Amino acid sequence: MIMKFIKSQLIEVIEWTDNTTDTMVYRFPVKGNEIKMGAQLTVRESQVAVFVNEGQIADVFEPGRYQLSTENMPVLTKLKAWKYGFNSPFKAEVYFVNTKQFTNQKWGTSNPIMMRDTEFGMIRLRAFGIFAFRVNDASTFLKEIFGTNRVFDTESIVGQLKRSLVSGITDLIGESKIPALDLAMHYNELGEAATDALQPRFSNLGLQLVSLFIENISLPEEVEKVMDKRTSMGVLGNMQQYTQYQAAEAIRDAAQNEGGGLAGAGVGLGAGAGLGQVMAQAMSQNMQVGNNQSQSQPSKPQADTTTCSKCNSQVPREAKFCSSCGNTMVSPKTSCVSCGHELTEGAKFCSDCGSAQELKCSGCGKDLKPNTKFCPECGTKA
CATH class of the missing domain: 3.30.479.30 (Band 7 domain)
Structure with missing residues (x-):
């Protein structure tokens, strides 16, 4: 009976089987009991066993199977002043630390x-x-x-x-x-x-x-909420066109509303007139947008056209007025035959020196072009 009691006070196997998911540290129940020198210590994967002596951390065991002895417990051996080959039971606290994630x-x-x-x-x-x-x-x-x-x-x-x-x-x-x-x-x-x-x-x-x-x-x-509103506006695009579309839908629904007598007929006529106005406004605005786009993005000038200085439309070079806006086209420039001053093409006298720009042949009286040296009719020197 006494031997059975003594044996129950000696711990021969030290291990911890974790059946939880959140336990980080487990203290092996050795309080009041003694650990037998030579006891088996099993440390499983994702565990670390720590021996503590009187509140001071001693030896730390990584995963593996150990037979406790003074050789594999050097710190505890030193703390307790054990001699090599110590075989008597001893007391120490054993903590298993879970190292898993x-x-x-x-x-x-x-x-x-x-x-x-x-x-x-x-x-x-x-x-x-x-x-x-x-x-x-x-x-x-x-x-x-x-x-x-x-x-x-x-x-x-x-x-x-x-x-x-x-x-x-x-x-x-x-x-x-x-x-x-x-x-x-x-x-x-x-x-x-x-x-x-x-x-x-x-x-x-x-x-x-x-x-x-x-x-x-x-x-x-x-x-x-503000972001949702901004997103909705971006999805709808042109708000004015969307408003017109909504108005047209509402007028259509009102026109299709079942009603008897003159009241129903009046609603239908009013809805039709309203729908016509909405559609006319939409077409007018679309045409205006198209004109603005054509004005803001003029086509490439052709060789026989010139650009209007007012609306940037392309008009024939010989035209005196712009066909789009009616602006007076500036005549091409030429130079004075005497002083070289820039003149409007067709000018008869120079605005700078007063020289006549239209020459006549002194022999036959034929009109000559500027810078002509000899008359093409009679050969007289100009």
């Missing part, structure tokens, strides 16, 4: 992020997404966070991590100065930048921020 951890802004936008001015943004983390330094994590609890799960620390994430992401979005309308195309870049920027905060706790994703950054409801 804890995924799908949700984060979000509890209060809107104030931001100055180039298009909308001062706006408030809300953001949310998910992140994943893991323990990458069991000793630091036990010192900074865990303490002496029996079990430690993600709920015990996620709240602090979320607040740290929101603070860093808020600062990052504000410094990026990305326009609110362009934030959606930078989710991946912002998530990667936030992961790098926030990693030192996690490292101080013995953790690693594995990934961070931004699922959505939303604008205030009033800003979204």
Whole structure:
């Protein structure tokens, strides 16, 4: 009976089978019991076993199977001043730290992020997404966070991590100065930048921020309504034409409204007249737009035409008036036969020196062209 009691106080197998999804640290139940020297320690993948002696972290065991001895517990051997080959039972606390990734951890802004936008001015943004983390330094994590609890799960620390994430992401979005309308195309870049920027905060706790994703950054409801209206206006295009179309539809519906007697006939006649006016206005405006476009985009001038100085229309070079606007066309220029002063073609005398521009042959009296040296009729020198 006594031997059975003594045997029950000695722990011979130390292991932890995790059947949860959120447990980060599990303390093996050795309180009041002693660990037998030579006991079997099993550390599974994504686990780390930490031996603690009187509140001081001693040996850390990576995944594997161990038979406890002074050789594989050098720190604990030194702390307890054991001699080599010590075989007596001993007391120590054993903590299993889960090093797997804890995924799908949700984060979000509890209060809107104030931001100055180039298009909308001062706006408030809300953001949310998910992140994943893991323990990458069991000793630091036990010192900074865990303490002496029996079990430690993600709920015990996620709240602090979320607040740290929101603070860093808020600062990052504000410094990026990305326009609110362009934030959606930078989710991946912002998530990667936030992961790098926030990693030192996690490292101080013995953790690693594995990934961070931004699922959505939303604008205030009033800003979204303004954006919807602007989008609708862009889709409708020409608002005046759309208004005319709506009016025509309303008149048509009124004309088709079933009504008896003269009242129905009056509505139909009035609707028809109204529809005619609307269509006439639309055609007139379309013709005006067409004329404006033709004036603003003149066709390339032809070799036998010239450009009107008033409306830019192309008219025949010999025309005296523009056929589009009636503007007087400027006559082609020529030069004075005596002084070279620029004159309007057809001028008989020079406005600068007074010389006659029409020459007559002194022999036969035939009219000669300017700069003619000999008369083509009689050969007399001009």
